[in-house]
Amino acid sequence: MANDSMQDLAALALGLLDFIPRLQRRVHADVLATHENQQDEIWQDFSEIQATPGQLSLLRILVKCKRCSMQELAEYAVVAPSTATAMVKRLLAQGYVERSRGVEDWRTVWVQPTARGEQVIAMFDHVRLATLQRRLQQLSDDERERIVAALPALQHLTEVEM
Template sequence: MLRTPNQNAEDEEPASPPAEQLTVWPKALRLAKELRPPLTMLGIFLRETNPGERLTTSQCLVLSQLSGADSLPMSELAAADNKVLSTMTELVGRLVAAGYVTKDNGVEDRRQVRVSITDSGRTALAATLLLRTELLASRIDGLTGTEQSALEAALPALWKLAAIDPTIWPRVVRQPLPRRRTGKTLRANEPSGSEVAPSAGRKESRKIQTQAVRGRESR
């Protein structure tokens, strides 16, 4: 599809998946198209529901994680929210300034930064979750009995779809994201530090990147 001079890239229709993919999971693609709009709008509705002091989605997730533990390492909080450590450090810093969490060095490893929720943080989180739950309940109450039963039956699938284990919630366990490389702008298609094996040294990393560049130039 050609782009008009005043048309942004965001306005373009997304490219259709390859034909071979469509033959493998046509039902999943159809369900995804049907689920995306209501799930997106429900997410927006819940995120915009805040009593008094506004908590962002990421702030709520951090406080929820901490509400189920005495303290957690900064790295685990970052992994749970799919954020790099530097971004989570800034987010936690704002929560510290608001009085919702505290930071301390680990007991066994003094280099480790551990975060704990304060009483003020628990109060702010509880108020936000209570309001969101009540408003969502009012919408569910507007469904028929059959619709409510269907929604209840879908709960296990929704937990699985969100990749969350309900037995350990509010904890969310994910693998940490690789650290971002700084001080260098990567060329297109050039391997980033996350694509290099953790055990490889800088010399090996440069060697892999040089080979990738030469491979592109020879095409």
């Protein structure tokens, strides 16, 4: 590959690595700003979990999977088992998840979301989607079309085996 091509590829990689977390932080901040204006009881319950996007991500995994072992949860969240354990303990204390021991093997710890945890994720994701839609409305039609055109390539990027 030519040197200019390698530099372009490096610039693209750095741009994506910088952009993605920045977008996530911006949307998360917008959601929290929306939260401050809400009086709903679920939003009031949400006040403790708002500080840790990692916990939201973990809870979202549990809502999607319905139930995970601690080992599976750590793998899905791409964190160390001790980190997953600490996050689950905080979510457990807040009533967002339940833990149980395996029937066949008592050493296996299963975690599943509570109804309250599912409600918080549903509400957070609803507001997160609305927030991003409002941001997208601020773009020109051409900018939105270019993002839409890039989505298949970005999706493929997440599926490429290394």
